[in-house]
Amino acid sequence: MTDSVGIAVVDKLPGWTSHQVVGRCRRILGTRKVGHAGTLDPMATGVLVIGVNRATRLLGHLMLTEKEYAATIRLGITTVTDDAEGDLTGAPGAAGLEEPAVRAAIPAFTGDILQIPTAVSAIKVDGKRAYARVRAGEDVTLQSRPVTVHAFDLHEVRPGMAEGVHVLDCDVTVRCSSGTYIRALARDLGARLGTGGHLTALRRTRVGPFGLDRAHVVDADSDALPLLSLDDVVPECFDTLEVDERAAAAIRYGQRLPGVPLSGLTALLDRGRFLALYRPDGQDAVPEAVFV
Secondary structure, three states: OOOOOEEEEEEEOOOOOHHHHHHHHHHHHOOOOEEEEOOOOOOOEEEEEEEEHHHHHHHHHHOOOOEEEEEEEEEOOEEOOOEOOOOEEEOOOOOOOOHHHHHHHHHHHOEEEEEOOOOOOOOEEOOEEHHHHHHOOOOOOOOOEEEEEEEEEEEEEEEEEEOOEEEEEEEEEEEEOOOOOHHHHHHHHHHHOOOOEEEEEEEEEEEOOEEHHHOEEOOOOOOOOOOEOHHHHHHHHOEEEEOOHHHHHHHHOOOOEOOOOOOOOEEEEEOOEEEEEEEEEOOEEEEEEEOO
16 A cells, blocks of 8 residues: 555546546555546546545545536537437437527526536435436436536537538537536537537546646556645645644644634645645634645
């Protein structure tokens, strides 16, 4: 077993589940305590942030960060999963639909919006995953939830044929809050345009400060995985505050810090060494997670 602690940035391959990536990382690193921040569907590729040993305690906070995607939306066909992996549910086609109409529809899905997640998702409904209920033949309707789409940019638009109908493939990039379903954006954009839509490609290009430029492919032959130290990556992810020796000693015991006002969740450092995440409580600071 290794006592290594840190964050790994993986470029997930198509066809792998996020759980399979975690399993491979466990074998590479020789430890069971490995997790990820934010599931990617098997079809999707790109940035998957991995936490190792104590760093797994950061993952819940990293899941809440902003994300970026590159995707291809196919207008004219719908599927049960809202992506290319699901069974076809309709093929109204996109004959007559042109780029200006698509561009005019996109602003409705930009900014603070309410989004109904894809039914085939990991969201729990009465304690059971929504995708399991769908696979069992149940009709699943999820509640809408607020998300923020900071940017939704349309690039190339390509007419084509699929399933015997005219379709329109649209290459887009999306920058959004955690919890945003790109599959649902494809579905809803198609519906707004009077047809249907689903994803044919999805690549996550960034999670918070972690982009593809720092990502490493993990496959069946991988025998090493570079780790980023918490001392290096935490200042990229959180506001920071250097503390004195007396406060550092209190932090090690998870004690309240009276008279230390914080503006939000903050990483406390002792001469650059990451000690803990603290949050504000009135004019004091209280521990969220202690790492030493």
